[in-house]
Amino acid sequence: MDETSGYVPPKVWTWEKENGGHFASINRPIAGPTHDKDLPVGKHPLQLYSKGTPNGVKVTIMLEELLAKGIEGAEYDAWMIEIGDGDQFGSGFVDVNPNSKIPAMVDRSGSEPVRVFESGSILFYLAEKFGEFLPTAQPARTECMNWLFWQMGSAPYLGGGFGHFYNYAPEKWEYPINRFSMEVKRQLDVLDRHLADNKFMVGDDYTIADMAIFPWYGVLCLGQQYGDAGTFLDVKSYKNMQRWTAEIAAREPVKRGRMVNRSKGDPNSELAERHDASDFDGKTPV
Numbered sequence: 001m002d003e004t005s006g007y008v009p010p011k012v013w014t015w016e017k018e019n020g021g022h023f024a025s026i027n028r029p030i031a032g033p034t035h036d037k038d039l040p041v042g043k044h045p046l047q048l049y050s051k052g053t054p055n056g057v058k059v060t061i062m063l064e065e066l067l068a069k070g071i072e073g074a075e076y077d078a079w080m081i082e083i084g085d086g087d088q089f090g091s092g093f094v095d096v097n098p099n100s101k102i103p104a105m106v107d108r109s110g111s112e113p114v115r116v117f118e119s120g121s122i123l124f125y126l127a128e129k130f131g132e133f134l135p136t137a138q139p140a141r142t143e144c145m146n147w148l149f150w151q152m153g154s155a156p157y158l159g160g161g162f163g164h165f166y167n168y169a170p171e172k173w174e175y176p177i178n179r180f181s182m183e184v185k186r187q188l189d190v191l192d193r194h195l196a197d198n199k200f201m202v203g204d205d206y207t208i209a210d211m212a213i214f215p216w217y218g219v220l221c222l223g224q225q226y227g228d229a230g231t232f233l234d235v236k237s238y239k240n241m242q243r244w245t246a247e248i249a250a251r252e253p254v255k256r257g258r259m260v261n262r263s264k265g266d267p268n269s270e271l272a273e274r275h276d277a278s279d280f281d282g283k284t285p286v
């Protein structure tokens with residue numbers, strides 16, 4: 001028996017539906033669809049099924065950046081997947097992403113639709129397809145992939161670890177909050193030291209590595225993630241991160257990307273769905 005919590009793990013774990021805290025209604029220990037539901041298909045080659053979470057925003061930033069460069073093939077329909085309502089478990093979504101997580105994308109521009117899931121894979125796919133935001137020469141290309149993979153491996157400590165226990169867990173437990181705060185501050189220091197000598201994650205080039213890292217660590221440094229987490233983690237002290245964050249947050253495509261697939265805040269600064277560039281007309285980013 002653990003003397004502090006009184007919890008003794010049973011020999012075999014069983015699923016108690018109510019123990020999932022904030023996410024009890026959607027967390028399950030099994031994969032696969034829960035219901036039949038086809039996904040909508042719009043007029044553009046790229047169909048994005050997502051929500052404006054940090055992982056979703058990576059992709060809408062990339063698409064808006066591509067469009068800002070005048071790349072018409074990057075036109076997209078962004079459909080809302082309400083993960084709180086379990087849309088990610090519909091049969092059509094599971095066909096596109098068997099892992100039932102947003103973002104997921106289908107490229108319908110070729111003879112066969114191509115499904116793409118995992119936000120890092122989507123960024124890489126779009127960068128390769130359009131030849132943008134991924135350096136072609138070495139060592140910059142590999143350095144870009146280094147940081148992209150770094151983000152994909154590190155952010156679950158920030159979101160699933162720190163964010164969960166600091167913000168969402170039904171009680172505040174010191175042990176996990178300490179453990180994940182330590183790790184997130186270490187990660188912020190990794191970024192801050194790197195950005196002391198680099199304008200962007202890959203030297204002077206703005207790349208998919210920046211687009212992957214910004215919605216997690218940049219938005220945290222803006223103090224817009226997990227309630228008072230910015231103060232709690234003293235994000236202002238990471239001066240190079242603050243400089244990099246401000247520069248990326250000021251980009252117009254980033255502002256637009258951050259507005260897409262959101263529906264729970266100020267309707268003047270959100271687009272639940274995006275089907276045309278004109279959908280942004282009259283909207284002001286927060």
Ligand SMILES: N[C@@H](CCC(=O)N[C@@H](CS)C(=O)NCC(=O)O)C(=O)O
Pocket residue numbers: 026027053054055056083088100101102103117118119120
């Ligand atoms: N490694 C995945 C993680 C995606 C992910 O965790 N998505 C969350 C929202 S940010 C989600 O769909 N959650 C729904 C669920 O867990 O059922 C990626 O980067 O695409």
